[in-house]
Amino acid sequence: MIEVVGLTKVFGVGSPNPTTVLDEVEFTVDSGEIFAVVGPSGAGKSTLARCLNLLERPTSGKVVVNGEDLTALGTSGLRDARRRIGTVFQSASLLSRRTAAQNVALPLEYLGATKASTRSRVADLLDLVGLADKANLYPHQLSGGQRQRVGIARALALKPSVLLSDEATSGLDPAATDTFLRLLTEVRDELGLAVVFITHEMDTIVRVADTVGRLDHGRIVEHGRLEELVLDPDSVLGRALRPRGPSASATGDQTAVNVVYNSTTVPADWLTRLGGSLGIPISVLGANVQTIDGTAFGDLTVSVPAGHASAFVGAASELGLAARVGEAPEPDTDPVGGLEHRADGDALEKKKAEVAA
Numbered sequence: 001m002i003e004v005v006g007l008t009k010v011f012g013v014g015s016p017n018p019t020t021v022l023d024e025v026e027f028t029v030d031s032g033e034i035f036a037v038v039g040p041s042g043a044g045k046s047t048l049a050r051c052l053n054l055l056e057r058p059t060s061g062k063v064v065v066n067g068e069d070l071t072a073l074g075t076s077g078l079r080d081a082r083r084r085i086g087t088v089f090q091s092a093s094l095l096s097r098r099t100a101a102q103n104v105a106l107p108l109e110y111l112g113a114t115k116a117s118t119r120s121r122v123a124d125l126l127d128l129v130g131l132a133d134k135a136n137l138y139p140h141q142l143s144g145g146q147r148q149r150v151g152i153a154r155a156l157a158l159k160p161s162v163l164l165s166d167e168a169t170s171g172l173d174p175a176a177t178d179t180f181l182r183l184l185t186e187v188r189d190e191l192g193l194a195v196v197f198i199t200h201e202m203d204t205i206v207r208v209a210d211t212v213g214r215l216d217h218g219r220i221v222e223h224g225r226l227e228e229l230v231l232d233p234d235s236v237l238g239r240a241l242r243p244r245g246p247s248a249s250a251t252g253d254q255t256a257v258n259v260v261y262n263s264t265t266v267p268a269d270w271l272t273r274l275g276g277s278l279g280i281p282i283s284v285l286g287a288n289v290q291t292i293d294g295t296a297f298g299d300l301t302v303s304v305p306a307g308h309a310s311a312f313v314g315a316a317s318e319l320g321l322a323a324r325v326g327e328a329p330e331p332d333t334d335p336v337g338g339l340e341h342r343a344d345g346d347a348l349e350k351k352k353a354e355v356a357a
């Protein structure tokens with residue numbers, strides 16, 4: 001379990017122009033839970049990742065893992081504390097002159113583990129991520145997805161209780177992303193990890209997250225369980241998690257109504273029922289239905305004859321749908337920033353050095 005309490009990072013403290021990049025960030029991730037953090041470019045995601053794994057000292061606030069405040073530790077304690085949080089970076093950040101097995105062994109060697117115990121643990125870890133047969137290959141001989149799996153194995157080498165995934169699926173093709181996400185949920189379940197999953201890819205969140213937080217200007221401005229956010233017509237995150245193409249517009253004598261529902265609380269034939277009970281024609285102008293954890297979540301815009309919109313909203317609410325007059329609103333903020341960003345060469349080298357240190 002990881003608890004983040006009042007986490008604040010100010011760059012340039014004491015300078016004339018200090019910059020507050022993280023501002024009282026708070027969240028808790030239980031063991032066995034995946035918490036996704038999403039936010040536009042510049043929101044503070046990388047800084048949050050670096051403060052969580054203590055590569056960066058927060059200005060104030062706490063990072064508490066299984067009851068122990070890691071931020072209170074001195075420099076020598078910090079080295080040990082880092083072991084409790086394993087990190088998978090963007091582009092895996094493997095050392096190019098080491099084989100897959102040697103990369104996974106790195107944290108163990110650093111810890112001073114014996115050669116025999118390192119060999120056995122590395123074999124187990126590569127087996128866990130499905131790469132036992134690639135142990136002696138170098139990073140350039142592996143696919144991007146395989147490199148990320150080596151990254152997971154390395155992050156798990158010291159048996160952390162928290163796994164931090166920092167834009168780890170950026171740049172992976174859909175199949176490799178699928179494999180990575182499946183592996184993430186498997187290790188979460190098998191090892192009971194608390195996972196902090198930092199990303200700008202909303203579709204990955206829908207597939208793995210239990211809870212989601214939206215970071216904006218260094219603050220968590222929205223936070224909740226995935227299913228609740230998806231069903232909330234007023235949530236910026238919810239709208240971004242329900243991607244939908246443009247809807248047709250309601251014609252002159254019709255009114256558009258936006259409807260959001262989930263299949264566990266709404267009868268499957270809700271549309272027919274509403275049309276029948278109200279005695280009006282209902283047309284679908286646009287729709288998205290997606291399945292999260294076996295439950296279908298729908299977001300529709302329908303048109304009803306003008307003058308019947310309020311009656312439709314009332315009847316829909318009685319059936320358990322969230323309905324309101326108007327088209328589905330566009331997000332007022334783009335929570336993902338819409339950018340693919342990749343670590344540049346220097347940043348990668350820096351991260352590699354940090355991992356190796």
Ligand SMILES: Nc1ncnc2c1ncn2[C@@H]1O[C@H](COP(=O)(O)OP(=O)(O)OP(=O)(O)O)[C@@H](O)[C@H]1O
Nearest residue numbers: 011019021039040041042043044045046047048341
């Ligand atoms: N060392 C630093 N000194 C001063 N400002 C910094 C420093 N590092 C980051 N920042 C600023 O903090 C803000 C957040 O940066 P950060 O890299 O954490 O955002 P991000 O959400 O990860 O962005 P992106 O998605 O584009 O990578 C930015 O405005 C950035 O300029």
